[in-house]
Amino acid sequence: MAPLKRETDAPTLDYWVVPINEETINALKAxxxxxxxxxxxxxVVHTQLGTEEQLIFSACDNFDEDCVxxxxxxxxxxxxxxxxxxxxxxI
Numbered sequence: 001m002a003p004l005k006r007e008t009d010a011p012t013l014d015y016w017v018v019p020i021n022e023e024t025i026n027a028l029k030a031x032x033x034x035x036x037x038x039x040x041x042x043x044v045v046h047t048q049l050g051t052e053e054q055l056i057f058s059a060c061d062n063f064d065e066d067c068v069x070x071x072x073x074x075x076x077x078x079x080x081x082x083x084x085x086x087x088x089x090x091i
Contacts, residue, residue, distance in 0.1 A: 004050050007046045007060050008045065008046065013046075020049070038059075038063060040062045040063060040064070042062055042063070044062075045060070045061065045062055046059070046060045046061070047060075047063075054073065056073065056074060057069070057070050057071070057074075065090075079091050
């Protein structure tokens, strides 16, 4: 996945690339849904989602609202659905 890259040089943080597919999706949901993992006080500082060709989603600095980006290739209808279901707080 070429578009994914380390966002922080210092301090040195762990960097993992995990494929999201039928084999990993349930484990990722289980691990990432716990309190204290994602968000402003979470242990995951930067999160990126992408395809082989492009970065689709990036949330840096513990999901700071000024550091969350979504690719224009994501349909507005999907963003509206995620907003409606509470997955996103605002667009």
